[in-house]
Amino acid sequence: MLAVAHLTKSFASGRDSSTTNVVAVNDVSLTAEAGEFVTLLGPSGCGKTTTLRCIAGLELPRFGEIVVDGTTVFSSRTRTNVAPHKRGLGMVFQSYGIWPHMNVFENAGFPLTIAPRKSRLTRQQRTARVEQALAIVQLDHLSGRAATALSGGQQQRLALARALVMEPPLLLLDEPLSNLDARLRDNMRSELARLQRELNITTIYVTHDQTEALAMSDTIAVMNKGSIEQLGTPREIYENPSTPFVADFIGGSNFMSGTVESAAGDMYTVATSAGPVHGRAHEPLPPGSRVTVAIRPEHVRVVPSGRDEAGGHDAGWTGQVRVCEYLGNAVEIEVDVEGLVLRSRSETMQFLAPGSPATVMLTPDKCLIYAQDPRGVAAIDGPEVQLAV
Ligand SMILES: Nc1ncnc2c1ncn2[C@@H]1O[C@H](COP(=O)(O)OP(=O)(O)OP(=O)(O)O)[C@@H](O)[C@H]1O
Ligand SMILES: [Mg+2]
Structure with missing residues (x-):
């Protein structure tokens, strides 16, 4: 059509x-x-x-x-x-x-x-x-x-x-x-x-x-x-x-920079400033390459420190709660892990006090890994094509 x-x-x-x-x-x-x-x-x-x-x-x-x-x-x-x-x-x-x-x-x-x-x-x-x-x-x-x-x-x-x-x-x-x-x-x-x-x-x-x-x-x-x-x-x-860009614009995502450590099929282990992350990539990535890891807030789980609930998740990182927001149907929590701020959204309505220690877990198959190759849009110079209408 x-x-x-x-x-x-x-x-x-x-x-x-x-x-x-x-x-x-x-x-x-x-x-x-x-x-x-x-x-x-x-x-x-x-x-x-x-x-x-x-x-x-x-x-x-x-x-x-x-x-x-x-x-x-x-x-x-x-x-x-x-x-x-x-x-x-x-x-x-x-x-x-x-x-x-x-x-x-x-x-x-x-x-x-x-x-x-x-x-x-x-x-x-x-x-x-x-x-x-x-x-x-x-x-x-x-x-x-x-x-x-x-x-x-x-x-x-x-x-x-x-x-x-x-x-x-x-x-x-x-x-x-x-x-x-x-x-x-x-x-x-x-x-x-x-x-x-x-x-x-x-x-x-x-x-x-x-x-x-x-x-x-x-x-x-x-x-x-x-x-x-x-x-x-x-x-x-x-x-x-x-x-x-798409991961961020639609639905929002957390981003982390890292380096590929190892691969098994399309699953990769990436070293980040907060610790190792496991995730999926769309394209083959050689070890040592710089990558961006994206994960949506609903796939970041935050629990009070000391509670062991890691089932199905990667082993937790320890961080500190920065913000805990009530959104009506969900709670959004921001946690600082070694200077990396991760946003979590959950419908469990669990509140954590700002400043309190917390454990952060990422769902491994929900982490998406992208090669870092910033794509610029070049300006096209020259006169426009004129058409007879
Ligand atoms: N008549 C015009 N003369 C010069 N630049 C223009 C003209 N119309 C659009 N642009 C530029 O082209 C780009 C795309 O504009 P466009 O209006 O298509 O965006 P948009 O995606 O519809 O944005 P919005 O969501 O704000 O409506 C912008 O950088 C805009 O400034
Ligand atoms: Mg428009």
Whole structure:
């Protein structure tokens, strides 16, 4: 349904625009099958919106190819660039352009009134579609209200309804739930996911919210500095992050530097400042190589010193509790082990007083080991490719 290959987009920056280019999207490739829900997830400024705007035709990429439903809508090779309104997409953007002179109902139904005459619905069909879309975003009770008299979150929901009325084959959503309170966001998240599956709308969804991404997506593309760091199912991304960045951005992790001591299959023993650690690596690592060990807080166990509960864990390290925080459904404890601070999260609701001695245990098969080879993103210099539109 959608194939993006080697998409690259840079923006001129600085006063002398001919010399410096900021690479916003760097060689991004991804595909979405019909009905698939693909999420671009990453921190602010990583290139999510720019990728979406390139797919929509609102930015001119520097390189790459974009194919929507079998039609090439952009290609730097063949100099193709199809106008946005001819790409057959529905979109909601971060800044939602609501028509101020129309009421809620008219705003939501607007795309249906400008559809080509031969595909236009009857008035009754249009009304039914608009009512359904407004019900999904929980604005049906406000359909007669002036759009300017809506709160920010309500305007955002109206923008979403306006994209949904078209039931487009490809829907592009840029943080469509970011302005809503937690409860409404949860509600709309499940409603949107349900509708997307029911209507089989291929969706490219942008968010920096990992819960949203994990809950809604078939596939997640984790972006960092303009590139895709990992592409996979929510489970793959969470349980098998392929880089320390992914391990940290999704779910959070503790990190330790160390040196590989020995290997047995894909299990390694790594020497760290706090002591030896056992863990798994994705790639072969020679003894002596510098590595980063990542472990999630829920796989770090902290017990009061003196209590012997090491079953299933590595032998414990001794440390001192720095912070113990109550989070409602869990307790987070930070322990200092020889200057290394490790964070633990547990639902056992056991409290340890700051300053008290504690034993720290790591679940061995949950430690992930990565070679240390910092990857930089080089700026691409030179003028942008100009295309005839
Ligand atoms: N029109 C522009 N001119 C110059 N630089 C731009 C422009 N649009 C985006 N950028 C830069 O490109 C990079 C990617 O921006 P983009 O808006 O795609 O990020 P994002 O992942 O959507 O971030 P956020 O989560 O904050 O919305 C940023 O460094 C941004 O400053
Ligand atoms: Mg953005």
